[in-house]
Amino acid sequence: MPALAHFSSKNNQREMLQALKHDGAIIVDDLMSAEQVSATVGELDPYVQATGNGQDDFSGRLTTRTDGLVSRSAQCREVIQHPLILDLCNTFLSPYCERVQLHLGQVIRIKPGQPTQPIHRDRWAWGTHLAHVEPQFNTIWALTDFTEENGATQVVPGSTIWPDDRAAEESEITQATMRAGSVLMYSGSVFHGGGENRSESDRWGLNITYTLGWLRQEENQYLSTPPELAKELSPELQELIGYAMGQYALGYYTPPGAPGSGPEVVPPQYALGRTDVANALGTPEDLAAISQVTNQEYS
Structure with a gap:
C-alpha cells in the first residue's frame, strides 16, 4: 500500500x-x-x-x-x-x-x-x-x-x-x-x-x-460573510475571501444610486468602505500580465 x-x-x-x-x-x-x-x-x-x-x-x-x-x-x-x-x-x-x-x-x-x-x-x-x-x-x-x-x-x-x-x-x-x-x-x-x-x-x-482568483467559489463567501461583517476583517482576509479583483477587469461593480451620485466603476473592496485601492479595474501588475498574454497571442 x-x-x-x-x-x-x-x-x-x-x-x-x-x-x-x-x-x-x-x-x-x-x-x-x-x-x-x-x-x-x-x-x-x-x-x-x-x-x-x-x-x-x-x-x-x-x-x-x-x-x-x-x-x-x-x-x-x-x-x-x-x-x-x-x-x-x-x-x-x-x-x-x-x-x-x-x-x-x-x-x-x-x-x-x-x-x-x-x-x-x-x-x-x-x-x-x-x-x-x-x-x-x-x-x-x-x-x-x-x-x-x-x-x-x-x-x-x-x-x-x-x-x-x-x-x-x-x-x-x-x-x-x-x-x-x-x-x-x-x-x-x-x-x-x-x-x-x-x-x-x-x-x-x-x-x-x-x-x-478567477473561478467561482464553492462556498459563496459574499453571502456567508456579507459586507457588514466583512468590513470588520483585516484587509488581507477581506481580499482572500473574495473582496478583491480576480485579475485585471474581473470583479468590478457599479454602486447603485442616482446619476452622478458616486463613482461609476469600483473594486469589491469599495463595498467595505475601503477607498485605498487606486485602480478600479486592478493593479498595474494585473494589467501587465494581461498585456503579456495578449502580446504572446498576437506576436
Whole structure:
C-alpha cells in the first residue's frame, strides 16, 4: 500500500511542493498546537452540534458539514491565513492565476458508523471542464486524531494524472493518518474521499480550501460573510475571501444610486468602505500580465 510523505513546518518548502506535485497530497505534522486545537473546537462546537447530517451518500448520512467559518470563528480566521499554507498555496497555484481566494471553510464531522465516501476529485465542483489546469490547493486540519478506525481521509497517491473515469484499486488507496493539529494538504486533482468510521467517537476535520482568483467559489463567501461583517476583517482576509479583483477587469461593480451620485466603476473592496485601492479595474501588475498574454497571442 502506498504512503503519504510526512513533513514538519521546518522542512524545505520546495521539498513539500515537489512531493505534493508528485503524489497529490502530503501531511505536515503538528502545525497547530494542542491549545489551538482545543480553542478551535471550543469555538466551533455549538455550530457543529446544531448541524444536521448529510442527505445523500456522498455528503454522508452520518456526517455533518458546518460552513461559514470566517464569520463564526476567530481561530479559523487565523488558520485560513497561516503563513506556511498561504506560501505553499500561492506557489502551487501561481502558474494558473494572478491571485488566489478562499474556496470554502468547513468542519467535517464523521460520526461512528459512517461508511467510506465515494472516491472523487474536488475539482469536479466545476464539472470536468478544468483538466488543463490545477484549480485548487486544499487542506484538512485534524481537530481529532485521524486513524484508520475513525475515518482518516482516503487518498490515492499519484492519481493526479489519471483520466476522470479511472477507478482506484484497493491496493492503490492509503489513509491520511495523523495526530490532531496536523494538516493534510492535497490538490484538486488527486482522488480521495472520507474514510469509514469504525470507532465509537467522532472524527473532526477542518477543511480549508483555496482556488484560482478567477473561478467561482464553492462556498459563496459574499453571502456567508456579507459586507457588514466583512468590513470588520483585516484587509488581507477581506481580499482572500473574495473582496478583491480576480485579475485585471474581473470583479468590478457599479454602486447603485442616482446619476452622478458616486463613482461609476469600483473594486469589491469599495463595498467595505475601503477607498485605498487606486485602480478600479486592478493593479498595474494585473494589467501587465494581461498585456503579456495578449502580446504572446498576437506576436
